[in-house]
Amino acid sequence: MTTASSRWAAALHAWAIPDDILKAAPESPWGFPPALFHAHEVPSSTPSRRRAVEALPAGGSVLDVGVGAGAASLCLVPPARQLVGVDESAEMLARFTAAADAADVGVDVRAIRASWPEAADQAGRSDVVVCHHVLYNVADVVPFVRALTSAARRRVVVELTAEHPQTALNPLWRHFHGLERPTGPTADDAAAVLEEIGIRPEVERFSGPRRQAEVDRKDLVAFARRRLCLPAERDPEVDALLPENAGLPRRELACLWWSPGSA
Template sequence: MDRTSGDRTSGDRTSGDGTAAARWEQALAAWGIPEHILARAPQSPWIHPVALFVATGQEPDTPSHRAAREVLPAGGTVLDVGCGGGRAAFALTPPAARVVGVDHQQSMLDSFGAAAAERGVEHVEVLGDWPDVAAVTPEADVVVSHHVAYNVAALAPFGLALSAKARRRVVLELPVRHPLSRMAPLWQRFWDLDRPLGPTARDAADVLREAGLAVRLDEWDDPAPPREAAVDPAEQVRYTRVRLCLPADRDPEVAAALAELGPPGPRRLATISWDV
């Protein structure tokens, strides 16, 4: 594990002028899909299949879970922002006895609520985008937000709103590099489109430090198998094709491209945490 709290060389960070927040926003904007490609998409490419986010109860212990657990009191409350099916929250029950899930997708909240009921855990669900729904979201001992940061252009307000709801600690988890980086060869193959290299988890930490948060950054290798391994291969092809803005009749080509790409390897992840 690589724990960092001070400076890194410029080669580890997204370059450019302006504040860390501005560089982060610009780097994320570069991931946008050009209009001429979006115009040909049969449906929105911004999909998040629920099957990839279901809490199975088999998730391994990680630095992110340990960072949250070490300050979580017995019977405490966890707020999970961008909760999906609740993988981050339910890794903390026990010691937590109450979980609050926030997500903008109702199907994710349905999965979250069902998982809480199965575990006999008190639960609350809040539908909407963060921090828009912060005012109607309960406080918690620990606030977690896993695999959300790369969807957030305004990361500083996002992080500050998390802090405002935490009584003890905030824990973010994210890949060291953009989670769609693996698809870069596919974009090149089907659309002759180059994808960006940044931003990175260290850029995210820079933004949050710039906002006045005393963050810690840990980088580590994910011990869990890739989420895609649990999904039917035909479904993998389907959601990859949708994300590539291609019609259904291109499924055989997408399947061949995924076979050539090979199975995803171990992910390098990061935990960004701070006390409040």
């Protein structure tokens, strides 16, 4: 029987890059360049922020899974006073702790370099667990989400783009490699996985800010070129074809939130 979680995993596996293209790639197409992620670009009021704040007690704690530079959690201080950030990337964690220091808001920060859900024991429990723009990287999504739920005392808030963020590069894959790329999964598919494991998420859709306002075009072109498995000398061609906001979280976003008791 096909389940929502197996459909999710299959849709993500469909993004695998054919071996011949991967072997010819000058550098790994995976990973996130820290230059494209900033903590200070989040507007003060999004559904994701509001849903986290309304569940937070004064002085409360937040666990941010896939913290990056801290965009999902630094904007929760105050009322939060304790932040735990988990990320696989040391460079992202350094940005997170530097941004927390620079904000100078009197917050107690703990950074854990590890993968989720393996980091769950080390991270412990927090009042609110946030996880923004990570789910499309997670093929084995059920243990990931269950661990988010177990780590939350009051609420889990997940934010993701309505569509897989890499779909914006699909015309470029066609142009450079003659390759048709997938279009799924979507935020609706993520909600279906949650329902399948007994979580009834509230789903709020909203139009987010255009992240590229903070991003240097040449960093964006380099990111797309790396994802496309091309050498740096193709940058001018990539630049000519790359839509304004390609490869970054697009404007159409979804906030999925639930309380641990509902799972």
